[in-house]
Amino acid sequence: MIMAADPEMKLLGLWCSPYSRRVEIALSLKGLAYDYIEEDIQNKSPELLKYNPVHHKVPVLVRDGKPIAESLVILEYIDEMWNDQKPAILPQQPYERATARFWARFIDDKCLPSILKAFWGPENEQEIAEKEARLNLKTLEKELEGKKFFGGASIGYLDIVANFIAYWLDAIQKAAGKEILTKEAFPLLFKWKQDFIACKVVKENLPPWERLVAYYQIRIEAAKASKR
Amino acid sequence: MIMAADPEMKLLGLWCSPYSRRVEIALSLKGLAYDYIEEDIQNKSPELLKYNPVHHKVPVLVRDGKPIAESLVILEYIDEMWNDQKPAILPQQPYERATARFWARFIDDKCLPSILKAFWGPENEQEIAEKEARLNLKTLEKELEGKKFFGGASIGYLDIVANFIAYWLDAIQKAAGKEILTKEAFPLLFKWKQDFIACKVVKENLPPWERLVAYYQIRIEAAKASKR
Numbered sequence: 001m002i003m004a005a006d007p008e009m010k011l012l013g014l015w016c017s018p019y020s021r022r023v024e025i026a027l028s029l030k031g032l033a034y035d036y037i038e039e040d041i042q043n044k045s046p047e048l049l050k051y052n053p054v055h056h057k058v059p060v061l062v063r064d065g066k067p068i069a070e071s072l073v074i075l076e077y078i079d080e081m082w083n084d085q086k087p088a089i090l091p092q093q094p095y096e097r098a099t100a101r102f103w104a105r106f107i108d109d110k111c112l113p114s115i116l117k118a119f120w121g122p123e124n125e126q127e128i129a130e131k132e133a134r135l136n137l138k139t140l141e142k143e144l145e146g147k148k149f150f151g152g153a154s155i156g157y158l159d160i161v162a163n164f165i166a167y168w169l170d171a172i173q174k175a176a177g178k179e180i181l182t183k184e185a186f187p188l189l190f191k192w193k194q195d196f197i198a199c200k201v202v203k204e205n206l207p208p209w210e211r212l213v214a215y216y217q218i219r220i221e222a223a224k225a226s227k228r
Numbered sequence: 229m230i231m232a233a234d235p236e237m238k239l240l241g242l243w244c245s246p247y248s249r250r251v252e253i254a255l256s257l258k259g260l261a262y263d264y265i266e267e268d269i270q271n272k273s274p275e276l277l278k279y280n281p282v283h284h285k286v287p288v289l290v291r292d293g294k295p296i297a298e299s300l301v302i303l304e305y306i307d308e309m310w311n312d313q314k315p316a317i318l319p320q321q322p323y324e325r326a327t328a329r330f331w332a333r334f335i336d337d338k339c340l341p342s343i344l345k346a347f348w349g350p351e352n353e354q355e356i357a358e359k360e361a362r363l364n365l366k367t368l369e370k371e372l373e374g375k376k377f378f379g380g381a382s383i384g385y386l387d388i389v390a391n392f393i394a395y396w397l398d399a400i401q402k403a404a405g406k407e408i409l410t411k412e413a414f415p416l417l418f419k420w421k422q423d424f425i426a427c428k429v430v431k432e433n434l435p436p437w438e439r440l441v442a443y444y445q446i447r448i449e450a451a452k453a454s455k456r
Contacts, residue, residue: 054334054367068326070333080322094308098296105298106282139282 010035012048012060015207016215018164019071020059024205025160026078030085034061072104075157090157103143103150104161111136112164119176120223133180137165137189144188148195159196166193167206175216238263240276240288243435244443246392247299248287252433253388254306258313262289300332303385318385331371331378332389339364340392347404348451361408365393365417372416376423383427387420394421395434403444 011027011034013020027034039048039058051060051067061068061077068074079089091097114136117129140162143150150158165181170193173179183190196202239255239262241248255262267276267286279288279295289296289305296302307317319325342364345357368390371378378386393409398421401407411418424430 063323066323068323068330070330073326073329073333076329077322077326080325094305095291095294095296097308098301098305101301101304102296102298105301 008062008064009033010037010062012037012039012045012051012058012062014039014041014058016212017058018168019057021205021207022071022160022163023059023061023074023078025163025202026075026089028201028205029087029089029155030078030082032078032082032085072108072161075160079157087154088156089160091151100150100156100158103140103158106136106140107158107161107165111140115164115169115172115180118180119172119178119220123227130180134185137181137186140165141186141189144192149192155196155199155202159192163196163202163206165189166196166202168212171209171212172216174213176220236290236292237261238265238290240265240267240273240279240286240290242267242269242286244440245286246396247285249433249435250299250388250391251287251289251302251306253391253430254303254317256429256433257315257317257383258306258310260306260310260313300336300389303388307385315382316384317388319379328378328384328386331368331386334364334368335386335389335393339368343392343397343400343408346408347400347406347448351455358408362413365409365414368393369414369417372420377420383424383430387424391424391430391434393417394424394430396440399437399440400444402441404448 009032011020011023013024013036015038024036037045037047039045041058044056048058048060049056051062052058052069055069057069059069059071059074061074063081068077075089091100111133114129114133118126118133121129143158147153149155150162169181173181181189181193197206237260239248239251241252241264243266252264265273265275267273269286272284276286276288277284279290280286280297283297285297287297287299287302289302291309296305303317319328339361342357342361346354346361349357371386375381377383378390397409401409409417409421425434
């Protein structure tokens with residue numbers, strides 16, 4: 001059930017940003033309505049510069065004129081602000097919450113940078129980055145043992161944070177013609193990815209597949225051209 | 229009041245680590261007793277490798293055999309686990325909590341790296357890093373306007389996270405003979421630093437001054453020698 005629009009809630013986002021899409025999934029999970037404002041990252045709006053003067057980055061959630069930036073921070077805010085609305089996003093117990101936060105940082109600080117470097121890093125560093133990416137994904141995959149989702153029986157905070165691995169990585173792999181996350185090497189992550197994307201609330205908040213692949217094809221061509 | 233030791237709580241720490249000291253301050257604030265285990269960072273203990281297999285870094289808080297790593301994650305855990313014990317570490321309201329988390333990441337992802345680079349980065353990059361460090365500190369300083377502490381009238385989460393800026397930076401400045409955080413350039417941060425260090429719970433959980441300065445003198449000499 002989508003509630004009546006909070007007259008003062010808006011999200012500054014970008015269609016192809018996994019960080020921005022995390023927030024969209026969380027808002028949908030809680031059944032919250034909001035105004036969505038698409039940013040042009042080549043030509044940032046005065047609003048983005050005003051509401052995120054430190055990083056100038058999406059996503060920014062603005063409620064009653066007060067901005068919150070950084071996707072992980074926004075996810076916690078949404079869960080706390082609407083904590084009486086099910087489902088909960090973070091786990092309920094302190095130890096499980098701590099574990100989820102630890103792995104969320106692992107995804108943002110280790111997994112994503114190593115994956116991006118494997119595709120866009122200096123050519124002579126891509127192979128090492130790819131190895132590192134595989135190691136990181138293997139480390140993360142262990143967290144799925146015995147569970148359907150990172151959050152347990154249904155998706156939660158860590159699943160949302162891992163959205164890049166479930167969808168964007170596939171689009172990049174297709175655009176680049178190079179595979180890291182295969183069914184053979186990462187059976188649990190591969191299964192998780194399919195289950196995650198099959199969730200209604202996730203599916204409705206993913207960028208269109210063909211457009212995303214085309215976007216990455218252009219980025220990969222541009223990177224190659226700049227190295228010529 | 230220090231409570232009876234939790235028989236199963238221990239902290240793997242390092243005397244000179246600001247991250248490790250953050251946790252000590254938080255545990256002291258809550259009046260919690262624990263066993264402290266000093267790590268030898270040149271020769272990491274099997275316990276550290278077991279309890280933080282991903283990063284092999286201090287601090288790690290272990291309770292009932294279950295480890296929690298990463299200082300920011302541990303601070304939130306302590307506040308949630310003992311949320312009925314005053315004082316609260318994080319603010320109570322969702323928006324204020326989000327703001328504190330945002331600035332905590334700013335300190336760890338922007339301020340600290342730029343400061344460390346200004347002292348230990350490649351020589352031809354130190355000047356730019358120093359400028360960046362000043363800009364970052366100026367941005368952070370604005371958060372102190374009209375407040376004694378980042379947390380308001382008394383210290384909280386963000387003050388604890390900023391402990392490096394209050395104490396370690398001074399020791400580094402003294403060891404290196406180069407100043408970034410001066411009273412003239414950063415009047416609010418300078419005043420905050422003095423107030424923060426004067427707090428009993430902080431004072432009791434800081435590394436000895438002379439030892440810390442000597443430690444950094446050795447590190448600075450070593451960095452110089454490696455460049456000769």
